[in-house]
Amino acid sequence: MKYELYYWPTIQGRGEFVRLALEDACADYVDVARLPEGSGGGEAALLQWLEKPPVGHASFAPPFLKAGRNLIGQTANILLFLGPRLGLTPGDESGRLWTHQLQLTITDLVAEIHDLHHPIASSLYYDDQRDEAKRRSAHLRRERLPKYLGWFERVLTENRRGRQRCLVGSAVTYADLSLFQIVAGLRYALPRTLRRLEGELPLCMDLHDRIAARPNVAAYLASPRRIPFNNDGLFRHYPELDA
Amino acid sequence: MKYELYYWPTIQGRGEFVRLALEDACADYVDVARLPEGSGGGEAALLQWLEKPPVGHASFAPPFLKAGRNLIGQTANILLFLGPRLGLTPGDESGRLWTHQLQLTITDLVAEIHDLHHPIASSLYYDDQRDEAKRRSAHLRRERLPKYLGWFERVLTENRRGRQRCLVGSAVTYADLSLFQIVAGLRYALPRTLRRLEGELPLCMDLHDRIAARPNVAAYLASPRRIPFNNDGLFRHYPELDA
16 A cells, blocks of 8 residues: 655654654655645645545644545554554554553653743744743753653563564564654754763663664665754754753 | 553542543443552552553553553553443444544643643642743643644534534544543633633534533542542643633
């Protein structure tokens, strides 16, 4: 099946968790809003499908994925759908639920990372909420990031199946790809903080490196399809938030 | 199967979305932390299961549900698991994914409602972040709540199946129960704001009333099992945030 991904064309954002799964599995997909407007792409296409999709149900926000007559929104829900189709989730219900639980915990972390630079409102510029962002960032750095990443480190520690450690069972799932993206994004956004935490997170850091080295992921990261991190996306580098 | 729910014993919080599903279906369950400590309940039991569960995987945070040898965390994931078992989700994959997408959008809204009174850090008292909360609340009232609730109103408008409108198909799902809880909670937390918005949300308000009148839900709401709303939970009433 040919998948159509709808997401903002100039940022990694939440869509990147879906892009990574599609790329790792060499899935046949098109990143619609990154096509030229003349070929039915651009933000115009994204907004039109968000407002009045020709098939399926309108989503609250991007990303969403067209798969045949299905239109599926919410990042974690898209991965729940793609997981068995791309071989990125265990075959049993118990393993699938655990993988999804890990993804939903990443969803929570992503919301906290977003609100690091937008603690008051998404509709305001960063400069209009910089003081609140500084205050929030201190708590994120000292309390929330160590708690979240420490929990993922514990999950990796307790899962001793397979020769190469991953979060669930003995094969890579979409949750591993997403944890890679969290580490990569935090290294861009909060490099000083990450350097301080890395010593306590050897398995998370090792997982990041092994995912980055998977042939399809490595090819993707080196390609123009990987949008560079930038300060319009989810992971933003403001030095004053990384004290 | 007898389910064991683990959640904070003195608040509705995120656990309430699971309680409503179990109650509506008359499921056989025990709300473990609400049992006396002498009977293996209390917060001590919750924290012990959070830290070192005898079965399954430790969750990042409550709620989590024990079902046989499974221990399932994350509210939306618990409902994904319970949905087919309690008859609260459609039978086909497409309907199940759409129901889950609605629930994940409620999850996002819940995070925004939480941060209304905790915009800087969960670990700080409200009084220590009251100024930031006032600023954030203006955006929540004027932008985010109308956008979220307007989207659910649109979903109800576009779903014309069945005699009594619900979010998905022609039968009540866990997403309908959760939307009921959102309306009930917002009426407690932000009564002035809700009165202002209600005229634009006739189907959401009607859904709230019909869910409240379902026999098992009505019996639950009238029982001591329904913890009253209070200012320790997710939905908190601070008049200065409801201008």
